[in-house]
Amino acid sequence: MxxxxxxxxxxxxxxxxxxxxxxxxxxxxxxxxxxxxxxxxxxxxxxxxxxxxxxxxxxxxxxxxxxxxxxxxxxxxxxxxxxxxxxxxxxxxxxxxxxxxxxxxxxxxxxxxxxxxxxxxxxxxxxxxxxxxxxxxxxxxxxxxxxxxxxxxxxxxxxxxxxxxxxxxxxxxxxxLEHDELLNGLAEIIKAGFVADGTIFDCIGEDISEAIVKAIKVKKAIVEADERESGSRRLLNFGHTIGHAIEKYSGYTVPHGFAVMNGMYLTALAADDLEWSLTPVSGLIRDVIDAFAYPKYGDYKAAQLAEAAAGDKKRVSDNIVIVYPDQPGRCKTKELPVSELEDFIARGVRLWK
Ligand SMILES: NC(=O)c1ccc[n+]([C@@H]2O[C@H](COP(=O)([O-])OP(=O)(O)OC[C@H]3O[C@@H](n4cnc5c(N)ncnc54)[C@H](O)[C@@H]3O)[C@@H](O)[C@H]2O)c1
The missing domain is CATH 3.40.50.1970 (Rossmann fold)
Structure with a gap:
């Protein structure tokens, strides 16, 4: 045990x-x-x-x-x-x-x-x-x-x-558990891999119990440092700001994990393009999306997604906290004025191939 x-x-x-x-x-x-x-x-x-x-x-x-x-x-x-x-x-x-x-x-x-x-x-x-x-x-x-x-x-x-x-x-x-529900949960394990532990990817598909343990250990370290989400716990929201917007925009027909996968990719595309990331990560996220056949949802309208994302609980006054991948297995946060959110999302949407 x-x-x-x-x-x-x-x-x-x-x-x-x-x-x-x-x-x-x-x-x-x-x-x-x-x-x-x-x-x-x-x-x-x-x-x-x-x-x-x-x-x-x-x-x-x-x-x-x-x-x-x-x-x-x-x-x-x-x-x-x-x-x-x-x-x-x-x-x-x-x-x-x-x-x-x-x-x-x-x-x-x-x-x-x-x-x-x-x-x-x-x-x-x-x-x-x-x-x-x-x-x-x-x-x-x-x-x-x-x-x-x-x-x-x-x-x-x-x-x-x-x-x-x-x-x-x-x-x-x-x-x-149904296959789609497995994929839904897998998205949060993949997220943990990109946030803080790239070794998670070695056990996905091989040993699901080990992948669960590793994802929990990522969450444990972050939650123990910031139980009430006043700082570093926000890292766990990688992909969630745009992901929540996709869920809301779709009238909650898109499963949470699928929306988060899309959110992680769009965020990484924009962050790589803006040269925020030390090492570009969007290509790796795309590989994971393709490997597990996560669907791309709809033709995103950046303006609507930005409007939905602006109401996110991660908003700090007129800024929104963007969690982005700095390199494989490490994420960082940056505050972005809400007025620039639409441009940020539009950048990711434009680069999605
Ligand atoms: N508290 C947190 O930190 C946190 C983090 C992420 C998500 N959430 C919340 O979690 C919820 C989503 O969780 P979820 O995806 O597990 O949804 P869910 O609880 O609705 O479960 C998904 C489906 O799987 C079925 N199911 C569950 N276990 C099963 C099993 N072993 N065999 C067959 N069917 C089974 C359920 O009946 C349900 O239909 C959302 O409300 C989200 O906001 C909370």
Missing amino acids: QKITMHTSKTYDILIEDGLLASAAELIAEILPPPRKCCLVCDKTVYSLYGKPDLPLFASLVGAGYETNICTFDPGEGSKTPHAAEEICGIMAAKGFTRDDFIIALGGGVSGDLAGFAASVYMRGIPFVQIPTSLLAMADSSVGGKTGVNTDAGKNMIGTFWQPSLVLIDPATLDT
């Missing part, structure tokens, strides 16, 4: 091993000893695959002495709402949950963000355990303590920093 310990406002372990789901209750019992109540939060797809009462996770939780409740929601980003968080809190209140009780977020990033948010606000905060089952959630969203829900004003507009008490990763659950 691989173990990574996060040292943030809360210290917690991330455990990674094929088949870990079957021993989840034992591992949880070491940090949150029974008897206690727990609320297993998952979408309906993940519920039928891994959460049902006749499956090992639920049965082992009950066997270990946890009063186990279930809260399910429809799969997809549309369920990550303040109302859904209120429903989870309502179920826990009706069952008499106190601050000694806890939530288990089982599933993808939607489940983790939603359940983590509910955990952070119920009675001003109760513990939660992350059991990610999508590649994106394993390699990225289950670690680092960002929780949140979407509102009409945008994605993750309401959220908290609330670290989990434990993260249990069973890569064997990826066997049931």
